[in-house]
Amino acid sequence: MSDSDIIATPPHEPGHPQEDRVHDEEDRLRPEFVREVLDAVADGDDETARALVSELHPADIADLIELAPGDERADLIEALAGIVDADVYAELNEHVREDMIDEMEPQQVADLAAQLDTDDAVALIEDLEEDEQRAVLRAMEPDDRAAVEEALTYPEETAGRLMQRDLIAVPEHWKVGQVIDYLRSSDELATDFWEVFVVSPDHHPVGTCKLSTILRSSRAIRVSEIMSRKQTLIPVDMDQEEVALRFQKYALISAAVVDPSGRLVGMITVDDIVHIIQEEAGEDVLLLSGAGDGDINEPxxxxxxxxxxxxxxxxxxxxxxxxxxxxxxxxxxxxxxxxxxxxxxxxxxxxxxxxxxxxxxxxxxxxxxxxxxxxxxxxxxxxxxxxxxxxxxxxxxxxxxxxxxxxxxxxxxxxxxxxxxxxxxxxxxxxxxxxxxxxxxxxxxxxxxxxxxxxxxxxxxxxxxxxxxxxxx
Known part of the structure; x- marks a missing residue:
């Protein structure tokens, strides 16, 4: 997770003019700021609109799009071309995102999906019509397509849909120095992770090793000497609500996902679980009242x-x-x-x-x-x-x-x-x-x-x- 993911906006400081103008006391976009951006777009002043939005976090840009009236969203996104990227689409409300995706060509959707982690890419295209879904998958790179197609074979709201395929796994006989060199050896490796998974020769997880432990250990020490053999494994077909409960119960930051044979196939991280906990908590309340999704953006x-x-x-x-x-x-x-x-x-x-x-x-x-x-x-x-x-x-x-x-x-x-x-x-x-x-x-x-x-x-x-x-x- 990058610093920009941890800190959504610049620190709130009394008298900070930009922050006071953009966000209210509860960190919501101010109505006058939203109106200012939309007025700039309506006047054809895309440069001003982009300047106002350029420093916002992707989640705030997603909020801006959701707060805009439905008939003004397309013009807003067009004016913010280059700023509204894959990360913004990943943050959008699912109903708003579906409306935006419906207006895109398959190649555009494929390009967006290629920039996201597998779980976010799946969320982007899983609700498309079957023919549209096939068109998007055909436009994707073979490796990305294979990962998304595999995820789509799992039932909705299971660990298989939620997990990321990009992870770091090493054998237990390696030394710390080998692990560090391996992490520095290729740009193709995962970039966002908190622990290294230790696997057996048949790729079954046998333990985990925190990055902090690796960095504080001598290069000559074997991974088997510093790893923790206690780990919480998530079956690939486990319901996402059960996954969230395990993260909550065992205070997990990330967890390995295994297939029915016990092989490591992915990982789930706590940032995804936060969304699940919020979603499931609200869902039960709404279901009790028979109010459906309770989403104000729902048709x-x-x-x-x-x-x-x-x-x-x-x-x-x-x-x-x-x-x-x-x-x-x-x-x-x-x-x-x-x-x-x-x-x-x-x-x-x-x-x-x-x-x-x-x-x-x-x-x-x-x-x-x-x-x-x-x-x-x-x-x-x-x-x-x-x-x-x-x-x-x-x-x-x-x-x-x-x-x-x-x-x-x-x-x-x-x-x-x-x-x-x-x-x-x-x-x-x-x-x-x-x-x-x-x-x-x-x-x-x-x-x-x-x-x-x-x-x-x-x-x-x-x-x-x-x-x-x-x-x-």
């Missing part, structure tokens, strides 16, 4: 389709909940106050279920909740649900009894609140665990089941208790 038609699908499903569950109410039409007609109070029971149950569900989904995603502690988690959440239910039940039951001068109504209200909180706690933990055991992402559909359970049981418990106690008689 409107795609967003409507995703959200509408879940809204229609929720409409079905709402009809199911209303059918429960229908069973008690007589009770409600005789005691209309039930219609006023019953949404409180179902609503509070839904809130409690959402809390438990969020905790369970996160615990599953971070491997905190496993088969070895599932029963303990059930006990914990049910205890919390009972405690909250009793507290809320006493509070609302007492209030309802006093306000409406009807102690029996207060008892029914409080009891229903306790029952529905227990249902919420049970559903909030049971649903995601069952979906996870069935190899279904619990973030995708758990909320629908939990909400349905709390709505139906909230209405049923409240109205059912009212009928059983003779409250409506």
């Amino acid at each position: 409107i038609a795609m967003t409507v389709r995703t959200r509408l699908t879940w809204l229609i499903i929720n409409l079905g569950t709402a009809i199911l909940a209303s059918s429960v109410v229908g069973f008690f039409q007589g009770e409600i007609s005789r005691f209309a106050l039930l219609a006023v109070l019953m949404p409180i029971v179902s609503g509070m149950g839904g809130n409690a279920g959402t809390q438990t569900l969020a905790v369970a989904v996160r615990a599953l995603a971070t491997n905190q909740l496993t088969s070895s502690n599932t029963m303990r988690m059930f006990g914990r959440e049910l205890t919390i649900a009972l405690s909250n239910g009793l507290s809320l039940g006493i509070l609302i039951g007492t209030g309802v009894g006093l306000i409406f001068s009807n102690p029996l109504l207060g008892v029914v209200m409080g009891s229903a609140m306790v029952i529905n909180n227990l249902i919420a706690g049970l559903a909030g933990i049971l649903v995601p665990v069952m979906l996870d055991r069935a190899q279904i992402d619990p973030a995708v559909s758990s909320a629908v089941f939990v909400t349905t359970a709390t709505d139906c049981m909230g209405f049923f418990s409240f109205l059912g208790l009212a009928a059983l106690t003779g409250l409506t008689g």
